[in-house]
Amino acid sequence: MRDIPVGVQFLQTVTDKSCPNFSCNRQLWYRTSVLVLTYIAYTCYHLSRKPLSVAKAVLHPNCTNTSRHDCSSWIPFNGTDADAAEVFGELDSAFLFSYAIAMFASGFIAERFNLRYFLSLGMLLSGIFSYLFGLAKVYNIHNVMYFLLVQVAAGICQTTGWPGVIAVLGNWCGKSKRGLTFGIWNSHTSVGNILGSLIAASFVETDWSLSFIYPGLIIALGGFLMFLFLVVSPTDVGCYLPDEDRNNATSTHQRKFNRSLQNQVANRDSSSESDSEVDDTDIIIGEQDFLISAYTSSCDFEVQRRNTERVHLLRDYVAPQHEVAIGFFGACKIPGVIEFSLSLFFSKLVSYTFLYWLPLYLNHSTSMGATDSADFSILFDVGGIIGSILAGSISDYTNMSATTCTGMLILAIPMVIVINKMSSTVAQVFIDGDVSNFGIDKFGREHFSFTNCGPLSEWSIYSYYDSSIG
Template identity: 35%
Template structure:
């Protein structure tokens, strides 16, 4: 009897459950990559919104003064500037561009605390779909300012605020979904690979935005907006939120069909509002609503890891929003080449996230891994500020190393640590823990993400070296917090989060 073709043998070697896991892994990877793809254009377009023309402007001004003495002055249209796109063509452009970043990230930080609670009461598939469609609309809205010749600062700020709010639907939803499908075995490595969607989205967003930035920067926003909206439709058509256990579907009426599996896990994995759980599974639901949130907030490690992420994300998002402009200033490259070069930081971030997950699985200690990478990150940032001025080759090397060390702890905390804390055995019976803990940790981290680009915009006029000093201080603070977690581990073993199979 003839053997089955190799391809068929490969397909049948995996169970239905494994194929569904692989499908959910890939789908949620692409969904959240599209979120970061839509966030990246603003950092690429900054070099086009304001062009460095101080020297040419002085020559033009002197010539104009000589010419003005001979003829009657002609009024220059208010929306035409040799230095970029009004209102970002003024001398205070760094503060204005920083205000755009701060508007988005502040709205994102505030919205994140609410998003975890709202999302628990809605189907993930619907909640995520609406968020992605709205995000596509507001991302494209910023680019429409180019086509509609809009020069009002508040238009762009409002577009950023609205986009920041709707983008909070993404992270709690995808982490909850992936947490429902994957257990704790090799969670660090699996989520380290999965979390590379952040860097992949940044890279794709940089390349797409850079393609049009010098010719029609409005398309740098419109095209990513269309992409995330299309992915929202894909989410609606294909996302499976969770598995059903032992054929039981107590949430079917509210959340639709799910994938059947067995056996029933020892603790609830469902991150939804306890009012939807049948009475025989959850008594006194009103009291538990408040108790669950407070218990999650003050669970051992949640506050400490939230503060650690605050400082780590401050550094990461400062690079995300300001790195292309820094490369433009230091390497004297145009906006497109600077955007392409900045993707190397995210390439390093991919390897850093995977390495952090692998090490934490081997050591069975998340906090130790974070502390070790943060210890090396601060001196690396100092080296980056010094070496990047020595040439393009040195900049490339330091971008890869800095990306790995900066994004490694950030990736580990937002994925494996959040999932470990949200599904730890001490939270047995707390059905809301996973989504709530994820929202608390990432919401606190988003406060740092909002502060970093804002501080960079305020400090950079005094010199880029001062910006790097600020980033090194933030990394040092993150390291101190991680040391506090390590010290607490001697008393509370939960804080070091030993991986459980």
């Protein structure tokens, strides 16, 4: 069934009336819009995850090095530092465990549901639960179960992000190996963390509820934007599928011809010499049939490609060929999936420690206030942006993605140790983010749902994983 977003239809109507002669390269237009929209979507997801790590410094402030007269904790985060850390740990665990468990169901649903609705609804619900966390201050809520339930619900809703954006991107870009492009695209996690930190830090010392309410509103508006403009599949707007689909079709012709040729050779060997001339003729005819078939397929694709270059935004609907969704155990049998998932697991173990605890750690280990700690912590994500782009560039240049990934993971080990000794050194936080946020991005379109267990799309395993199965 054709699924054209309302916003795209509106743009087409406006351009038809105001600029009837307007035309564009639809394939480039839509592919670029998908890259931008999915980037915005996952930036919003991470933006809405960051406020709690910033607000921890106010929910349980460091009263030792502060001149504030109202240095008091928000119940139930009061008590000793150990008591507060335990409650914060419970909140983080509630979010992450619900996120990890729900990811299995989320991937299953994403492959069988309209992805535009899936992403839009997930972003809207994520915004609602971020908003509800902030309302605890407005309505003076101090029950720890309230915070735990909000975190569990938020974790479940946040699982819609990664499977959704990867599935849409896979529909448009397939398995193309553009390391630098996707290294830049992959910076959405760090950009989201930076924006989330800055927004939350702007209000955390005056009214910490706004540190949750505003990010919640932003991700909800982002979901509305996806609903209006995100085109899930090229076939919805009459564009051609990624190049590898055409290559797969050509490979099918090649395999059929090879089997036919083998059969003909076997028949010729078993027949008499008087039949050999006929067999040779059959082989020649078979070769001609294959060449004609391959040429026709190529020409049909070229005609379709040229038709998309300078036309209106919308064109006649082409019914898509539905693919069978792969199951969890089927995905585990794919070479490399288990190894890459384990690599992602340990990488996230480090990344999420910094995501949730770095601002509070800086606040309690230095003389920084809550706002300064949050602002300082963004250096980790600035390093993550550079690391992601650097990993993509190195992978493109060397064509050795797995080696790039391994090298950066090894470099992250001493950096994590050193940062504990040099928590006040700007350069150290920056470098640590550079090597530990670079990424392991599983981008196989048909495998995305079951091989990712968290939101930080770690990049450079992507192309090695892709080449190893493709």
